Amino acid sequence: MYNSELNKYSSGDVIMELNAYAAGLERTYGKDTVFNYTLGNPSVAPPESVYEAVRDLMNKTDQMAVHGYSPNPGFRNVRQHIAEMINRKYGRELTLEHVYLVPGSCAGLAILCKALTEPGDEFIVIAPYFTEYSAYVDAAGAKLVEVMVDLETFHLDNEAIRRATTPHTKAIIIDSPNNPSGAVYPEENLRCLSRVLREKEAEYGHPIFLISDEPYREIVYGDTEMPYLMNLYGHTIVSYSYSKSLSLAGERIAYLAFSEEIPDLPDLMRAVGGAGRIFGHACAPTLFQLALLKCSDDLVDISQYRENRDLLAGHLKKCGFEFVPPEGAFYILMKSPVDDAVRFAKEIAEKYRVIVVPTDAFGLPGYVRFAYCVSRDMIERSLPALSSIAEEYLKGNRS
Amino acid sequence: MYNSELNKYSSGDVIMELNAYAAGLERTYGKDTVFNYTLGNPSVAPPESVYEAVRDLMNKTDQMAVHGYSPNPGFRNVRQHIAEMINRKYGRELTLEHVYLVPGSCAGLAILCKALTEPGDEFIVIAPYFTEYSAYVDAAGAKLVEVMVDLETFHLDNEAIRRATTPHTKAIIIDSPNNPSGAVYPEENLRCLSRVLREKEAEYGHPIFLISDEPYREIVYGDTEMPYLMNLYGHTIVSYSYSKSLSLAGERIAYLAFSEEIPDLPDLMRAVGGAGRIFGHACAPTLFQLALLKCSDDLVDISQYRENRDLLAGHLKKCGFEFVPPEGAFYILMKSPVDDAVRFAKEIAEKYRVIVVPTDAFGLPGYVRFAYCVSRDMIERSLPALSSIAEEYLKGNRS
Numbered sequence: 001m002y003n004s005e006l007n008k009y010s011s012g013d014v015i016m017e018l019n020a021y022a023a024g025l026e027r028t029y030g031k032d033t034v035f036n037y038t039l040g041n042p043s044v045a046p047p048e049s050v051y052e053a054v055r056d057l058m059n060k061t062d063q064m065a066v067h068g069y070s071p072n073p074g075f076r077n078v079r080q081h082i083a084e085m086i087n088r089k090y091g092r093e094l095t096l097e098h099v100y101l102v103p104g105s106c107a108g109l110a111i112l113c114k115a116l117t118e119p120g121d122e123f124i125v126i127a128p129y130f131t132e133y134s135a136y137v138d139a140a141g142a143k144l145v146e147v148m149v150d151l152e153t154f155h156l157d158n159e160a161i162r163r164a165t166t167p168h169t170k171a172i173i174i175d176s177p178n179n180p181s182g183a184v185y186p187e188e189n190l191r192c193l194s195r196v197l198r199e200k201e202a203e204y205g206h207p208i209f210l211i212s213d214e215p216y217r218e219i220v221y222g223d224t225e226m227p228y229l230m231n232l233y234g235h236t237i238v239s240y241s242y243s244k245s246l247s248l249a250g251e252r253i254a255y256l257a258f259s260e261e262i263p264d265l266p267d268l269m270r271a272v273g274g275a276g277r278i279f280g281h282a283c284a285p286t287l288f289q290l291a292l293l294k295c296s297d298d299l300v301d302i303s304q305y306r307e308n309r310d311l312l313a314g315h316l317k318k319c320g321f322e323f324v325p326p327e328g329a330f331y332i333l334m335k336s337p338v339d340d341a342v343r344f345a346k347e348i349a350e351k352y353r354v355i356v357v358p359t360d361a362f363g364l365p366g367y368v369r370f371a372y373c374v375s376r377d378m379i380e381r382s383l384p385a386l387s388s389i390a391e392e393y394l395k396g397n398r399s
Numbered sequence: 400m401y402n403s404e405l406n407k408y409s410s411g412d413v414i415m416e417l418n419a420y421a422a423g424l425e426r427t428y429g430k431d432t433v434f435n436y437t438l439g440n441p442s443v444a445p446p447e448s449v450y451e452a453v454r455d456l457m458n459k460t461d462q463m464a465v466h467g468y469s470p471n472p473g474f475r476n477v478r479q480h481i482a483e484m485i486n487r488k489y490g491r492e493l494t495l496e497h498v499y500l501v502p503g504s505c506a507g508l509a510i511l512c513k514a515l516t517e518p519g520d521e522f523i524v525i526a527p528y529f530t531e532y533s534a535y536v537d538a539a540g541a542k543l544v545e546v547m548v549d550l551e552t553f554h555l556d557n558e559a560i561r562r563a564t565t566p567h568t569k570a571i572i573i574d575s576p577n578n579p580s581g582a583v584y585p586e587e588n589l590r591c592l593s594r595v596l597r598e599k600e601a602e603y604g605h606p607i608f609l610i611s612d613e614p615y616r617e618i619v620y621g622d623t624e625m626p627y628l629m630n631l632y633g634h635t636i637v638s639y640s641y642s643k644s645l646s647l648a649g650e651r652i653a654y655l656a657f658s659e660e661i662p663d664l665p666d667l668m669r670a671v672g673g674a675g676r677i678f679g680h681a682c683a684p685t686l687f688q689l690a691l692l693k694c695s696d697d698l699v700d701i702s703q704y705r706e707n708r709d710l711l712a713g714h715l716k717k718c719g720f721e722f723v724p725p726e727g728a729f730y731i732l733m734k735s736p737v738d739d740a741v742r743f744a745k746e747i748a749e750k751y752r753v754i755v756v757p758t759d760a761f762g763l764p765g766y767v768r769f770a771y772c773v774s775r776d777m778i779e780r781s782l783p784a785l786s787s788i789a790e791e792y793l794k795g796n797r798s
Contacts, residue, residue: 002666003516006673045462063444069648110679117402139677249468250685267401274405278538279678280509286649
């Protein structure tokens, strides 16, 4: 009686399902006995500047200028502010016309895929990938093409990307720092990608867009700095979110930034506006749009995430688990000690109440993801359980 | 190079375009000389309880419980709170499973149309109708069927609805108080609708859903009270928004409420979740979700809208313009004194800087809409211009 084509999207949200399972265990056994590593929900409070900005806005005389509708692409002064911030930081020459505020990067990516898609188009994603990409590409009516990451380094396998590119390739979606691997792609790896894409553009005679999904841009722990991709490749569109940098994941505040080099930008912006409209995205929430005027350059205290990483990664290593040490975001992607990662995740959830996400739905079987954006205390309490899991699975003495 | 099918949605937003035109005039000639009646953006400040709720939430110890992701359908305690509010006010027996929070009613309606649609389905809308309905029905892949309102009363023409119903009718969308007419459908008019729908359900052997879009439910000036439609018709889904009742249009906070009598609700909720996901709606903004726990029962000071209506409607009547006196929302739908309402709107914008919206895009040519959610002062300043317009167009002495 209802739209059954949507069923595939209602069961695919593995992370939310596991999180609900963990919440159920917590209700039954008490919060302190469950180690929930499922959800990429920030665990560090927003910076003080967010509070100041909100307090100031709630005291403004003209409250309807704060809480009324903004134009669909966002307030003009906020778009201008973001364009100037990008120009200052990364040496671009964007104007407000290159910035479109969206209610969260999920909205931005869904809108962008729809706006770019012509019949027959293909979008390349790098497995393992954020599960929602496939939903947005699918909703746009385009074809998803998965290219496996280099499993030694979790950097881009540019030769595999070259082979996957066809005359139908409209765009490639990447995210660095990466969810779920925590990898940060080195500059040379990204330069190589841009060479491949330029070569393929020349071969096929049309643009191939690079969609850079950057919610974790500033969540980087080593010396690796993420280059601004527009500076390496002119046909770049950045999807940026304040979910992680300001810990505002629930407030749905993000933007799309379009390189000045994108051809026929007014046509694309018309399509973006149309896609936003048919999907029901009237505007990004206005209080937090305006708050950005005060706090867009600020950052949560990422040392807490770094310390979490060091503690958890150190222990997993000591236990003998296999993983590539993550340099950014707040995830560790660990090789499952048994081939069937779904079974492994299920067993350790039931026996040890350690809840991790098997990445089969991310396009990479055989691995599980730890999200370490959790309390230090929870990580510490989980260490004995992780040792027991190593004991059981790595020493060959399974019962 | 981009999705050109979306072009039809990028030019159709007449209201935003006219509003931008008015803003341009204001920049050129000064704000005080332009009378912008285009936008349904609330002009009355949110009630004090909204500020208290936000202040309290921004002071909470666990900030990540405020600003982190909520589950897709919203926080469980907020859904429960809304279900209880509906039960208390309207005598229903909803649970949290019947309430799905959405980031604005645009999102809610887009999601709902998509979730309900099976191949071949038709949605009936009542012309003149909120222009976005056609975008959502279209995006869902369903067919829009327009039924003209009774132009004497601007109430439902239930015989015309009966004739428009076919075995493919999946749902009918109504909104009372109505945008753009300001009509409030009398209870008997709605009872008659429910009889027609029940009769057609029996004839066709499947449910026909009544989607009641209710952003203006409480914005009613006379004694007419809007019945709760679930109490008249079991297969009702309510789309409610806090945009107008709390003046939070920019904050994107709304919900869908599903009658207990809807068959196979878990199937529908799965489809709703899937539609939300593919359209990129992660969750309703969390700060304002939680604020509802404190202020969901409050209401802006609607006496300001009533006084605006009385002033503007009184003057238009004195001038001799034709319109049905509005009983709710904040719109007056006036018959254009010349057949071509688009030309009329253009001429009075250029000559008198009175900006109104011709309702051709709402499915009703020959009329213009005044949105009187504006400052009292602006209405007063516009009265001489309205008199001059009457002088020019109604007295036959056009130059």
